[in-house]
Amino acid sequence: xxxxxxxxxxxxxxxxxxxxxxxxxxxxxxxxxxxxxxxxxxxxxxxxxxxxxxxxxxxxxxxxxxxxxxxxxxxxxxxxxxxxxxxxxxxxxxxxxxxxxxxxxxxxxxxxxxxxxxxxxxxxxxxxxxxxxxxxxxxxxxxxxxxxxxxxxxxxxxxxxxxxxxxxxxxxxxxxxxxxxxxxxxxxxxxxxxxxxxxxxxxxxxxxxxxxxxxxxxxxxxxx
Amino acid sequence: xxxxxxxxxxxxxxxxxxxxxxxxxxxxxxxxxxxxxxxxxxxxxxxxxxxxxxxxxxxxxxxxxxxxxxxxxxxxxxxxxxxxxxxxxxxxxxxxxxxxxxxxxxxxxxxxxxxxxxxxxxxxxxxxxxxxxxxxxxxxxxxxxxxxxxxxxxxxxxxxxxxxxxxxxxxxxxxxxxxxxxxxxxxxxxxxxxxxxxxxxxxxxxxxxxxxxxxxxxxxxxxxxxxxxxxxxxxxxxxxxxxxxxxxxxxxxxxxxxxxxxxxxxxxxxxxxxxxxxxxxxxxxxxxxxxxxxxxxxxxxxxxxxxxxxxxxxxxxxxxxxxxxxxxxxxxxxxxxxxxxxxxxxxxxxxxxxxxxxxxxxxxxxxxxxxxxxxxxxxxxxxxxxxxxxxxxxxxxxxxxxxxxxxxxxxxxxxxxxxxxxxxxxxxxxxxxxxxxxxxxxxxxxxxxxxxxxxxxxxxxxxxxxxxxxxxxxxxxxxx
Numbered sequence: 001x002x003x004x005x006x007x008x009x010x011x012x013x014x015x016x017x018x019x020x021x022x023x024x025x026x027x028x029x030x031x032x033x034x035x036x037x038x039x040x041x042x043x044x045x046x047x048x049x050x051x052x053x054x055x056x057x058x059x060x061x062x063x064x065x066x067x068x069x070x071x072x073x074x075x076x077x078x079x080x081x082x083x084x085x086x087x088x089x090x091x092x093x094x095x096x097x098x099x100x101x102x103x104x105x106x107x108x109x110x111x112x113x114x115x116x117x118x119x120x121x122x123x124x125x126x127x128x129x130x131x132x133x134x135x136x137x138x139x140x141x142x143x144x145x146x147x148x149x150x151x152x153x154x155x156x157x158x159x160x161x162x163x164x165x166x167x168x169x170x171x172x173x174x175x176x177x178x179x180x181x182x183x184x185x186x187x188x189x190x191x192x193x194x195x196x197x198x199x200x201x202x203x204x205x206x207x208x209x210x211x212x213x214x215x216x217x218x219x220x221x222x223x224x
Numbered sequence: 225x226x227x228x229x230x231x232x233x234x235x236x237x238x239x240x241x242x243x244x245x246x247x248x249x250x251x252x253x254x255x256x257x258x259x260x261x262x263x264x265x266x267x268x269x270x271x272x273x274x275x276x277x278x279x280x281x282x283x284x285x286x287x288x289x290x291x292x293x294x295x296x297x298x299x300x301x302x303x304x305x306x307x308x309x310x311x312x313x314x315x316x317x318x319x320x321x322x323x324x325x326x327x328x329x330x331x332x333x334x335x336x337x338x339x340x341x342x343x344x345x346x347x348x349x350x351x352x353x354x355x356x357x358x359x360x361x362x363x364x365x366x367x368x369x370x371x372x373x374x375x376x377x378x379x380x381x382x383x384x385x386x387x388x389x390x391x392x393x394x395x396x397x398x399x400x401x402x403x404x405x406x407x408x409x410x411x412x413x414x415x416x417x418x419x420x421x422x423x424x425x426x427x428x429x430x431x432x433x434x435x436x437x438x439x440x441x442x443x444x445x446x447x448x449x450x451x452x453x454x455x456x457x458x459x460x461x462x463x464x465x466x467x468x469x470x471x472x473x474x475x476x477x478x479x480x481x482x483x484x485x486x487x488x489x490x491x492x493x494x495x496x497x498x499x500x501x502x503x504x505x506x507x508x509x510x511x512x513x514x515x516x517x518x519x520x521x522x523x524x525x526x527x528x529x530x531x532x533x534x535x536x537x538x539x540x541x542x543x544x545x546x547x548x549x550x551x552x553x554x555x556x557x558x559x560x561x562x563x564x565x566x567x568x569x570x571x572x573x574x575x576x577x578x579x580x581x582x583x584x585x586x587x588x589x590x591x592x593x594x595x596x597x598x599x600x601x602x603x604x605x606x607x608x609x610x611x612x613x614x615x616x617x618x619x620x621x622x623x624x625x626x627x628x629x630x631x632x633x634x635x636x637x638x639x640x641x642x643x644x645x646x647x648x649x650x651x652x653x654x655x656x657x658x659x660x661x662x663x664x665x666x667x668x669x670x671x672x673x674x675x676x677x678x679x680x681x682x683x684x685x686x687x688x689x690x691x692x693x694x695x696x697x698x699x700x701x702x703x704x
Contacts, residue, residue, distance in 0.1 A: 083536065103528075105526070154564055176565065181561060183593050193569045193572055196568075217522070
């Protein structure tokens with residue numbers, strides 16, 4: 001169970017973050033200004049601090065510097081409407097672990113939080129099994145129900161991306177970014193076509209679907 | 225404090241009119257004085273020569289009479305003593321000295337006015353005679369001349385002294401001086417007045433320009449300085465000013481069009497969101513219906529986010545504040561990477577795809593992400609505007625120190641009247657906002673922004689009905 005601290009002065013944002021994160025099995029504390037955030041971070045051990053930059057009183061920049069100065073290495077994820085590269089670089093330079101620009105997609109926030117929390121000891125399994133699907137990452141081999149499936153390198157990458165985070169919804173933007181390196185507002189409908197192709201090889205011949213569409217959010221690999 | 229600085233007003237410079245007038249008056253004044261001096265000098269020299277002539281003439285007469293000796297004694301006396309009586313106004317005084325320099329004859333007052341010794345000694349008979357100006361002890365000014373002449377019958381060396389009273393000449397010169405002073409004064413005055421008028425009328429167009437410029441506000445940027453017959457100097461000023469106004473007006477127009485576009489672009493999805501939410505809350509619905517509404521809103525939100533991101537990117541690019549991270553990019557690899565992404569979508573639409581980029585050794589100095597972004601937008605456009613069964617071709621080549629990347633399609637093309645505008649923000653060939661074809665209308669603007677940031681350009685050629693060809697021209701940054 002991960003405990004998160006959300007520092008956000010905008011009430012609505014704080015409320016939906018708390019709700020969304022709690023429903024994704026995180027324990028969430030919220031507070032509305034930097035001074036309180038420093039106090040709370042000193043009191044209890046959080047797994048991650050989600051920090052707005054523009055806060056009343058003490059801003060997010062100074063909260064991070066103060067945390068680091070005090071030797072607190074809690075991971076920090078900035079959420080900010082300040083979207084320039086300079087701001088990003090500043091945030092990461094101060095010791096934050098990630099920087100997300102508003103407006104952001106909640107699915108992406110979740111993905112990034114999980115990616116920060118996963119960093120460190122957890123090692124990726126070499127062969128991932130989901131239901132009767134077996135993905136051998138180092139050998140680039142895929143089998144389902146004992147049958148070999150031939151995938152192109154990109155199809156394999158796409159499947160591996162979904163398989164590495166089973167049960168986690170990945171947005172089209174993240175998929176385009178991670179698999180095809182399309183780091184921008186690319187035409188995300190194209191992702192659907194890729195998924196369709198992958199399904200025709202991985203799902204269609206086997207009756208049950210493993211690649212699920214989550215309407216409005218993206219795709220997830222899981223047995224239902 | 226800057227306000228303090230403002231309070232320390234510098235010495236107010238003289239107006240151009242005042243300055244011109246002052247210089248004009250000074251110049252005229254100096255010129256008048258110079259002319260006057262020359263005139264005065266000329267006149268006084270003239271007078272002196274005329275006096276010399278007179279004195280010489282007298283001396284010549286006396287010389288002849290002296291030489292004749294006693295027979296001419298009466299004439300001589302008459303010439304010397306009585307002449308001054310009727311020639312009084314000429315004021316010529318004469319004196320004749322004999323061998324031993326005793327006075328033989330002299331004009332009445334001369335003894336008291338000019339003693340013998342005051343006259344210059346004659347240099348000799350051969351020396352040219354020239355008058356000399358001296359002040360007599362009596363306080364009167366004279367021009368004097370002395371000549372050695374042969375005595376009566378050519379015996380001995382007599383001396384003839386002649387003097388001319390300068391009182392009269394002095395008067396003439398004094399009058400002349402006064403006249404000149406008057407003329408100089410009048411000229412200076414006249415030049416000031418005329419200069420003032422001339423500069424005023426000369427500067428009137430300038431004043432009109434100033435008036436026009438003062439009237440111009442952001443709401444009246446279409447106004448221009450339209451003054452006929454401007455002198456060339458001011459005409460070029462007015463032209464430059466008008467050019468500046470045109471540029472200002474253009475950017476102002478673009479800005480307000482931009483704001484209007486933004487408002488419009490944001491209004492449509494906002495309106496959808498609001499409407500959907502209101503309708504949804506109008507009556508109880510099944511969870512499934514609510515979910516549909518949420519999904520639909522999510523799509524609108526994503527659209528809004530995308531539009532804002534794109535606009536910000538374009539705005540940054542226009543102000544050249546978007547950071548660009550130039551690296552060596554393998555053109556072929558990027559082309560294939562982008563094509564990889566779109567390939568299944570192209571295949572689904574039965575579009576033929578050709579990529580030609582040589583042997584893969586074509587490199588480019590560019591921001592990799594931006595390069596892919598531009599390329600991706602072009603391929604997405606080609607995909608959207610080409611009917612099934614058509615073809616899309618990507619070419620890259622090096623030519624004349626530039627790297628050219630071309631995306632050609634056999635799509636519906638762009639009509640000539642739209643062609644100049646397709647790079648403008650929000651410009652859509654179809655005026656309606658259609659998801660499948662138009663997108664946000666920012667794709668090509670982004671391509672252009674990317675190329676601007678790289679110092680390159682976008683060229684578009686299109687034939688309605690037979691296809692479009694977009695060429696990205698990158699300057700080869702390695703060379704610079």
